[in-house]
Amino acid sequence: MKYWLVKSEPSKYSWEQFVKDDHAVWDGVRNYAARNNLREMEIGDEVLYYHSNEGLEIVGIAIVTKTAYQDPTTEDTNWVVVELKPYKQFPNPVMLTTLKADDFFHNMDLIRLSRLSVGKVTQAEYERIVEMGGLTA
Protein backbone atom coordinates (compact mmCIF):
# COMPACT_ATOMS: atom_id res chain seq x y z
CA MET A 1 0.00 0.00 0.00
CA LYS A 2 1.27 3.43 -0.97
CA TYR A 3 0.16 6.89 -0.02
CA TRP A 4 -0.22 9.96 -2.20
CA LEU A 5 -1.51 13.49 -2.28
CA VAL A 6 -3.39 15.18 -5.10
CA LYS A 7 -4.16 18.86 -5.44
CA SER A 8 -7.26 20.41 -6.81
CA GLU A 9 -8.44 23.97 -6.92
CA PRO A 10 -11.86 24.05 -5.26
CA SER A 11 -13.11 26.47 -7.91
CA LYS A 12 -12.33 23.86 -10.55
CA TYR A 13 -13.06 20.60 -8.78
CA SER A 14 -13.77 20.67 -5.08
CA TRP A 15 -13.89 17.86 -2.57
CA GLU A 16 -17.63 18.55 -2.17
CA GLN A 17 -18.16 17.96 -5.88
CA PHE A 18 -16.00 14.85 -5.73
CA VAL A 19 -18.17 13.47 -2.91
CA LYS A 20 -21.30 14.30 -4.87
CA ASP A 21 -19.95 12.51 -7.95
CA ASP A 22 -18.68 9.61 -5.80
CA HIS A 23 -16.00 9.01 -8.43
CA ALA A 24 -13.53 11.00 -10.50
CA VAL A 25 -11.29 10.51 -13.52
CA TRP A 26 -8.14 12.36 -12.52
CA ASP A 27 -7.32 13.97 -15.86
CA GLY A 28 -5.38 16.97 -17.03
CA VAL A 29 -2.02 16.18 -15.41
CA ARG A 30 0.66 17.61 -17.72
CA ASN A 31 3.80 17.30 -15.69
CA TYR A 32 6.22 14.37 -15.92
CA ALA A 33 6.95 14.03 -12.23
CA ALA A 34 3.24 14.06 -11.42
CA ARG A 35 2.58 11.64 -14.28
CA ASN A 36 5.18 9.21 -12.94
CA ASN A 37 3.42 9.22 -9.59
CA LEU A 38 0.08 8.49 -11.27
CA ARG A 39 1.66 5.50 -12.99
CA GLU A 40 2.86 4.09 -9.69
CA MET A 41 -0.57 4.15 -8.08
CA GLU A 42 -2.20 0.84 -7.35
CA ILE A 43 -5.81 -0.04 -6.66
CA GLY A 44 -6.57 0.56 -2.99
CA ASP A 45 -3.81 3.14 -2.45
CA GLU A 46 -4.91 6.01 -0.23
CA VAL A 47 -4.72 9.54 -1.56
CA LEU A 48 -4.89 12.75 0.46
CA TYR A 49 -7.03 15.39 -1.21
CA TYR A 50 -5.66 18.91 -0.99
CA HIS A 51 -7.37 22.19 -1.89
CA SER A 52 -4.90 24.52 -3.59
CA ASN A 53 -5.25 28.28 -4.16
CA GLU A 54 -8.25 28.46 -1.87
CA GLY A 55 -8.59 26.60 1.38
CA LEU A 56 -4.97 25.42 1.43
CA GLU A 57 -5.82 22.39 3.47
CA ILE A 58 -6.07 18.64 3.18
CA VAL A 59 -9.76 17.93 3.33
CA GLY A 60 -10.12 14.20 2.95
CA ILE A 61 -8.92 10.86 1.68
CA ALA A 62 -9.62 9.17 -1.65
CA ILE A 63 -8.99 5.62 -2.80
CA VAL A 64 -7.51 4.56 -6.13
CA THR A 65 -10.13 2.53 -8.02
CA LYS A 66 -8.39 2.27 -11.39
CA THR A 67 -4.71 2.35 -12.28
CA ALA A 68 -3.16 4.57 -14.95
CA TYR A 69 -4.40 4.57 -18.53
CA GLN A 70 -4.23 6.96 -21.47
CA ASP A 71 -5.70 10.38 -20.69
CA PRO A 72 -8.86 10.54 -22.84
CA THR A 73 -8.67 14.35 -22.95
CA THR A 74 -5.56 14.28 -25.16
CA GLU A 75 -4.09 12.34 -28.09
CA ASP A 76 -0.65 12.70 -26.57
CA THR A 77 0.37 9.28 -25.25
CA ASN A 78 2.64 10.84 -22.64
CA TRP A 79 -0.28 11.52 -20.33
CA VAL A 80 -2.36 9.23 -18.17
CA VAL A 81 -5.25 9.36 -15.73
CA VAL A 82 -6.24 7.29 -12.71
CA GLU A 83 -9.68 6.94 -11.18
CA LEU A 84 -10.45 7.90 -7.61
CA LYS A 85 -13.30 7.54 -5.20
CA PRO A 86 -13.95 9.46 -1.97
CA TYR A 87 -13.13 7.46 1.13
CA LYS A 88 -13.22 9.63 4.25
CA GLN A 89 -13.58 13.30 5.05
CA PHE A 90 -11.46 14.91 7.75
CA PRO A 91 -13.45 16.31 10.69
CA ASN A 92 -10.55 18.77 11.09
CA PRO A 93 -8.94 19.60 7.73
CA VAL A 94 -5.16 19.84 7.99
CA MET A 95 -3.94 23.27 6.96
CA LEU A 96 -0.80 23.88 4.93
CA THR A 97 0.42 26.38 7.51
CA THR A 98 0.19 23.69 10.17
CA LEU A 99 2.31 21.30 8.13
CA LYS A 100 4.81 24.05 7.31
CA ALA A 101 5.18 24.90 10.96
CA ASP A 102 6.06 21.31 11.84
CA ASP A 103 9.61 20.10 11.14
CA PHE A 104 8.29 16.58 10.73
CA PHE A 105 6.87 17.51 7.32
CA HIS A 106 9.82 19.45 5.92
CA ASN A 107 10.68 16.73 3.43
CA MET A 108 7.17 16.12 2.25
CA ASP A 109 6.58 16.63 -1.51
CA LEU A 110 3.76 19.06 -0.75
CA ILE A 111 6.15 21.33 1.18
CA ARG A 112 9.36 20.79 -0.80
CA LEU A 113 7.88 20.82 -4.32
CA SER A 114 5.07 23.28 -3.94
CA ARG A 115 4.07 23.13 -7.59
CA LEU A 116 3.81 19.38 -7.90
CA SER A 117 0.17 18.38 -8.35
CA VAL A 118 0.54 14.67 -7.56
CA GLY A 119 2.99 13.91 -4.78
CA LYS A 120 4.22 11.01 -2.72
CA VAL A 121 3.42 10.75 0.97
CA THR A 122 5.35 8.46 3.29
CA GLN A 123 3.49 6.12 5.59
CA ALA A 124 4.70 8.08 8.63
CA GLU A 125 3.54 11.38 7.13
CA TYR A 126 0.26 9.83 6.14
CA GLU A 127 -0.51 8.40 9.54
CA ARG A 128 0.33 11.63 11.26
CA ILE A 129 -1.85 13.69 8.91
CA VAL A 130 -4.79 11.31 9.27
CA GLU A 131 -4.52 11.64 13.00
CA MET A 132 -4.28 15.44 12.83
CA GLY A 133 -7.34 15.43 10.59
CA GLY A 134 -9.32 13.77 13.33
CA LEU A 135 -9.49 10.23 11.98
CA THR A 136 -7.82 7.06 13.16
CA ALA A 137 -5.44 5.43 10.69
Place this chain on the structure above:
DNA sequence: GCCAACGTTGGC
Protein backbone atom coordinates in the same frame (compact mmCIF):
# COMPACT_ATOMS: atom_id res chain seq x y z
C1' DG B 1 -2.37 40.95 -7.99
C1' DC B 2 2.36 39.93 -7.27
C1' DC B 3 6.20 37.14 -7.51
C1' DA B 4 9.17 32.97 -6.59
C1' DA B 5 9.97 28.44 -8.16
C1' DC B 6 10.13 25.44 -11.56
C1' DG B 7 9.42 23.18 -16.16
C1' DT B 8 9.64 23.65 -21.04
C1' DT B 9 11.03 25.59 -25.32
C1' DG B 10 14.06 27.09 -28.73
C1' DG B 11 18.26 29.54 -30.44
C1' DC B 12 22.94 28.93 -30.75
Place this chain on the structure above:
DNA sequence: GCCAACGTTGGC
Protein backbone atom coordinates in the same frame (compact mmCIF):
# COMPACT_ATOMS: atom_id res chain seq x y z
C1' DG C 1 24.02 20.31 -24.78
C1' DC C 2 23.75 24.81 -22.66
C1' DC C 3 21.13 28.55 -21.20
C1' DA C 4 18.00 32.52 -21.72
C1' DA C 5 13.27 33.45 -22.30
C1' DC C 6 8.91 32.40 -21.36
C1' DG C 7 4.66 30.22 -19.29
C1' DT C 8 2.38 28.16 -15.40
C1' DT C 9 1.52 27.03 -10.74
C1' DG C 10 0.43 28.28 -6.34
C1' DG C 11 1.45 30.69 -1.87
C1' DC C 12 1.14 35.06 0.05
